Amino acid sequence: MAALTAAAAAGCSSRSGSSAVPAAPARTTTGPGAAEPFTSAAGDKRSTLLQVMAHPDDDLYFMNPDNEHVLRSGVPVVSVYVTAGEALGLNRVAGRPLPPPDKAAYSAARHQGLRQAYAQMLGLHQFTPWQRSVLNLPGGVKAETNVLANGSRRVRLIFLNIAMLSEGHTRMPDLWDTPGTVMRTLLAEDSPVGHPSSYVHQTLVDVLAEIMDRYRPTLIHTLDPDPDFQIHDALHPKDNDQPGCSDHRDHTPVALFTWKAIAQWAAESTRRDHEAPRFLTTSFRGYYNQRWPHNLPPALLAQKARVIKAYGGSPEWECGDSAGCGDYSQGGLRPLRNRKGWIRSTHYRYPSALPTPTTDREGRLVAYGVLGAQAVRWRETARGSGRFGSPLGLGGGPLAPALTAVTDRAGRHVLLALRFAALDGQGGANLREIVALEQGRPDGPFRAWTGLGTPEANPEYGRRVGCPTAVATPDGKVHLFVRTAEKGLATRVRGADGRWGPWEWLGGAEIQDGLTALVDSEGRAHVVAPGRDTVHHWSQERPGDPVTLRAPAGLPRPGGNQIGAAIAPDGSLSLIYRTPAATVPALHGAENGAESRTKSRTVPHFEGYGAIAAHTVAEPGKDGGDDKSATLLMLGRSLDGDVQVQWGTGPGDRPLRSPGHLTPVGTPALLADPRQGASVVGIAPDATPWIWRPRPTSRA
Numbered sequence: 001m002a003a004l005t006a007a008a009a010a011g012c013s014s015r016s017g018s019s020a021v022p023a024a025p026a027r028t029t030t031g032p033g034a035a036e037p038f039t040s041a042a043g044d045k046r047s048t049l050l051q052v053m054a055h056p057d058d059d060l061y062f063m064n065p066d067n068e069h070v071l072r073s074g075v076p077v078v079s080v081y082v083t084a085g086e087a088l089g090l091n092r093v094a095g096r097p098l099p100p101p102d103k104a105a106y107s108a109a110r111h112q113g114l115r116q117a118y119a120q121m122l123g124l125h126q127f128t129p130w131q132r133s134v135l136n137l138p139g140g141v142k143a144e145t146n147v148l149a150n151g152s153r154r155v156r157l158i159f160l161n162i163a164m165l166s167e168g169h170t171r172m173p174d175l176w177d178t179p180g181t182v183m184r185t186l187l188a189e190d191s192p193v194g195h196p197s198s199y200v201h202q203t204l205v206d207v208l209a210e211i212m213d214r215y216r217p218t219l220i221h222t223l224d225p226d227p228d229f230q231i232h233d234a235l236h237p238k239d240n241d242q243p244g245c246s247d248h249r250d251h252t253p254v255a256l257f258t259w260k261a262i263a264q265w266a267a268e269s270t271r272r273d274h275e276a277p278r279f280l281t282t283s284f285r286g287y288y289n290q291r292w293p294h295n296l297p298p299a300l301l302a303q304k305a306r307v308i309k310a311y312g313g314s315p316e317w318e319c320g321d322s323a324g325c326g327d328y329s330q331g332g333l334r335p336l337r338n339r340k341g342w343i344r345s346t347h348y349r350y351p352s353a354l355p356t357p358t359t360d361r362e363g364r365l366v367a368y369g370v371l372g373a374q375a376v377r378w379r380e381t382a383r384g385s386g387r388f389g390s391p392l393g394l395g396g397g398p399l400a401p402a403l404t405a406v407t408d409r410a411g412r413h414v415l416l417a418l419r420f421a422a423l424d425g426q427g428g429a430n431l432r433e434i435v436a437l438e439q440g441r442p443d444g445p446f447r448a449w450t451g452l453g454t455p456e457a458n459p460e461y462g463r464r465v466g467c468p469t470a471v472a473t474p475d476g477k478v479h480l481f482v483r484t485a486e487k488g489l490a491t492r493v494r495g496a497d498g499r500w501g502p503w504e505w506l507g508g509a510e511i512q513d514g515l516t517a518l519v520d521s522e523g524r525a526h527v528v529a530p531g532r533d534t535v536h537h538w539s540q541e542r543p544g545d546p547v548t549l550r551a552p553a554g555l556p557r558p559g560g561n562q563i564g565a566a567i568a569p570d571g572s573l574s575l576i577y578r579t580p581a582a583t584v585p586a587l588h589g590a591e592n593g594a595e596s597r598t599k600s601r602t603v604p605h606f607e608g609y610g611a612i613a614a615h616t617v618a619e620p621g622k623d624g625g626d627d628k629s630a631t632l633l634m635l636g637r638s639l640d641g642d643v644q645v646q647w648g649t650g651p652g653d654r655p656l657r658s659p660g661h662l663t664p665v666g667t668p669a670l671l672a673d674p675r676q677g678a679s680v681v682g683i684a685p686d687a688t689p690w691i692w693r694p695r696p697t698s699r700a
Contacts, residue, residue, distance in 0.1 A: 109324030
């Protein structure tokens with residue numbers, strides 16, 4: 001497998017410079033001195049979603065249903081399309097002869113398709129007219145912008161329209177990688193932009209940073225900056241992939257440009273305003289959807305298909321645009337019939353809970369997350385108040401969206417995150433590293449950030465490591481786990497003396513990112529991860545032993561990125577997840593010791609999609625007495641994107657919806673604390689965290 005992956009790596013279009021460059025050293029920031037002046041968590045509730053895509057339709061295929069759920073919650077959306085999407089200039093209609101190439105018309109038709117799709121998402125007729133104008137941007141660049149509103153809901157589309165194939169056969173990977181590259185824009189037919197613009201590398205960074213500064217997003221959607229390596233052979237045809245990777249050659253550099261612009265905007269805005277901008281980021285996988293099990297149930301697939309059908313349009317439609325009424329190859333049922341299946345999944349590049357909750361010594365909830373690409377801590381104003389105070393900035397960035405936090409045996413919090421250690425482009429370094437931040441004493445200040453590198457010596461491989469996941473075991477150790485570039489598992493262990501050991505490879509078959517780690521009642525660490533055909537499980541044989549791969553248990557194929565896992569009262573491991581395209585999950589293992597691990601049963605009423613978190617918790621007896629029994633508590637998202645919990649997995653158990661129809665960014669987290677019961681912690685599109693403490697007495 002290593003040799004095959006090495007061959008695949010050589011073909012990926014966005015390079016990292018020398019293949020032997022070591023990981024960059026961590027920046028050292030200390031406790032109180034590292035605090036950044038973030039805006040109040042209880043203050044400004046303004047929110048905006050900014051999406052940056054390579055092509056028209058990337059948002060519809062890869063970021064939905066998230067962007068539609070955010071839009072329907074009342075959050076304004078600004079969508080930026082970097083390329084003209086002109087390809088060969090052929091607006092193909094199934095069953096008809098190919099039309100003559102016309103790149104300007106095809107680009108314009110795709111723009112019209114987006115207007116149709118977003119009008120539909122706004123609840124308007126798909127041919128509703130938009131306000132079209134010209135946006136002046138840095139470097140003399142001009143872009144077309146289209147605006148449409150329906151009451152408080154508002155969408156702005158921005159077309160930078162850089163030609164996918166510019167003069168001299170230059171493409172987006174060249175603009176990222178090669179110094180001196182110049183690309184020109186393509187004028188779409190009937191665009192209000194009168195003259196083409198030119199881009200060099202820094203122009204695109206400046207343009208994206210200016211758009212961020214102008215619209216002040218609280219949530220940014222990007223594509224995948226570091227796609228998986230992918231072998232292309234008879235069983236895995238290359239199709240639209242770039243050589244060696246599971247994504248389009250434009251997606252990767254556009255995502256890298258976006259992350260570089262994020263870092264530039266955050267730094268410049270903080271210097272100017274003396275206040276860091278408050279925003280979240282979410283990166284979405286692209287053609288990865290073709291390579292892994294599908295994860296959207298029928299209702300969400302139909303919702304996604306309706307939007308793409310509006311985008312695809314038809315030559316029979318009367319939209320009023322002479323260039324065309326959409327991208328005809330994507331119209332009708334064609335996306336559903338396409339064997340590539342891009343429409344059938346939505347995968348996060350960094351699938352982890354946002355934010356990560358724990359408690360302090362006073363019993364207050366503490367949540368750690370990434371805000372403004374930096375680590376932050378929120379603390380509950382008082383035990384049980386249900387409200388977080390203002391965030392404390394902990395630095396460390398620019399960080400990927402998700403981090404993990406654990407409490408060690410001494411009561412100190414340990415944070416682990418994935419850092420964009422270098423995003424130079426133009427032949428420079430492009431590095432990732434795992435970083436750690438630890439308290440010096442319980443509830444005390446933090447020490448300096450420490451760089452832990454990655455399990456990969458080659459930085460091109462290091463870019464593909466996954467989100468860190470960790471557990472603290474009773475023997476004083478902290479076990480860190482990451483998915484490797486070869487889609488296996490690696491670990492690094494911090495000893496009871498506080499020193500980190502070397503990286504170790506734990507093997508295993510190919511897994512998706514989105515690890516679930518937990519400690520059982522005997523103090524043994526467990527890790528589970530979704531594979532291509534089953535769930536893979538690593539654990540310690542006895543407390544203190546190395547973590548090793550366990551024999552397969554014959555569990556069914558998982559559909560999502562994360563597996564819900566809990567320790568049953570009898571000490572066995574219970575897993576809960578959905579199979580591909582399933583609406584309801586199934587429980588595999590023991591709840592109250594009633595079933596053997598190899599048996600499964602459906603949880604009939606917990607309809608939804610995405611990751612599921614689970615804990616075995618104590619709840620009051622149903623007769624209202626003081627006796628207690630343990631049950632499985634589940635957390636997930638409903639089909640319309642709301643947060644829901646459910647106690648128990650029997651036919652009489654029903655989910656409880658969150659009050660106020662909470663729309664989370666990414667995956668909310670579940671914390672079961674003996675002192676306060678269950679707490680659900682999530683973060684909203686306005687970049688403020690929330691606490692929900694559901695009660696078992698509310699069960700239907």
